[in-house]
Amino acid sequence: MTDRTAIRVEGEPGYDVVVGRGLDDAIAEALGPRAAKVLVVHAPTLGARAAALRDALQGRLEVLLAEVPDAEAAKRVEVAAFCWQIMGQTDFTRTDAVIGLGGGATTDLAGFVAATWLRGVRLVQVPTTVLGMVDAAVGGKTGINTAEGKNLVGAFHAPAAVVCDLDHLDALPRNEILAGSAEIVKAGFIAEPEILDVIEADPERAMDPATPEFRRIVELAIRVKARVVGEDFTEQGLREILNYGHTLGHAIEHAERYQWRHGAAVAIGMVFAAELSRLTRSLSDEAVDRHRRILDALSLPTTYPLGRWKTLLATMQRDKKARAGMLRFIVLDEVGRPTVLNGADESLLFAAYQEIAD
Incomplete structure (x- = not known):
């Protein structure tokens, strides 16, 4: 066995x-x-x-x-x-x-x-x-x-x-492992801070499939998803928290004609969601900065061109997570405490986007 x-x-x-x-x-x-x-x-x-x-x-x-x-x-x-x-x-x-x-x-x-x-x-x-x-x-x-x-x-x-x-x-290119790690980081920010601690302690070991640290954060991330899905299979409520970083992330993937890895787009989406959380939910500066530090350590992107905003906004308005034309974002009250933000004003969204724009 x-x-x-x-x-x-x-x-x-x-x-x-x-x-x-x-x-x-x-x-x-x-x-x-x-x-x-x-x-x-x-x-x-x-x-x-x-x-x-x-x-x-x-x-x-x-x-x-x-x-x-x-x-x-x-x-x-x-x-x-x-x-x-x-x-x-x-x-x-x-x-x-x-x-x-x-x-x-x-x-x-x-x-x-x-x-x-x-x-x-x-x-x-x-x-x-x-x-x-x-x-x-x-x-x-x-x-x-x-x-x-x-x-x-x-x-x-x-x-x-x-x-x-x-x-x-074992034979997966390192950039593939890093791209996939964005979803592990997401699980850490919405529900399981131990994941973030393990990555911050030693990013190299955390991203090496041969180490116990890697297996630990993979299993923790799976447990987060298993717990949420078990309670809300058809996404009527709780399961929405798994979309942290995904509303903007999916729009970036569409803008890039799906030539970007999913994890790269979601990484940017998480920083945007963190900035939106700072503006609307009083998420601390340290928690927002922690997003950037961890994603930077994993060589994942955290910025996107300022001039692409209108295109991204139009795509997000067609996103399946929208309700009656109203945009919905998963934001954080604090690390491990996600909530839904409904119908944020476009000026507020643009203000958050400016914080991630290059």
Whole structure:
């Protein structure tokens, strides 16, 4: 038995997020006894890993592979239709399953495909990036992008399990690990300050997948998301706190035509949200400065051009988090105490943006 941690996401149905190394047996177990076929949706760089998984599972069920584009290019309706075509041509039934093998964009797509085929089939998420493990693959949010914005089309569809095999991270480029760390930092600011303490104590060790410090903050971030999702699966209230930094972050991703890593955009979004918190909730100067110090230590950006504001504002007004045309932001009363800011005046938003503009 390998060293592993099972983090429970409560709800109906509940499921485990398994963290450890050498977890192929956990994938097989999560598929359940009824599946006769499984579609492995994978990123282009993971062809060999997908083939190895097919070989490991082939004796007990038929395994089909669907290679999809890298990153946000995967999250298009044409790519989902490609997966549906494979499933239709091979007579996928409601008892069959989908595996999402890749980063957050791949697991978002795989989840959407599983949610929509026959109104929902079994899903096992196998994230291979930091972002996927601590955020995208956990929680049952699935989605694709449109020309108008990110994740505007999607569904809530709980996986049968999320299998976070840290072996996948050993060969991951450092910039990928750092980009994914933005979601870990977010969990620290909204709910789990120990994460911030660990990173500040030694950023190098905190970002090294071989260290216990790295595993600790990954598991803490997953626990934050698991706790929130277990209480509010369909984002009727509490789950909104997970959007800290995301309203502006998603607008930046759209402005950059999805060529930026999600974590880089969210890093800027968090500093903006912190500045907005200082203006509206009396968040301390030290807490705002702490955002910049930690993100700077992780080589994540904290500024964006002043001249892009009008474009970003227009995109945010179309964001799925808006209500009746009114912008909503997650802000902080203090570290670990998030709340919702409704309908902030545009002059106030611009004042906060000026603090992050370069």
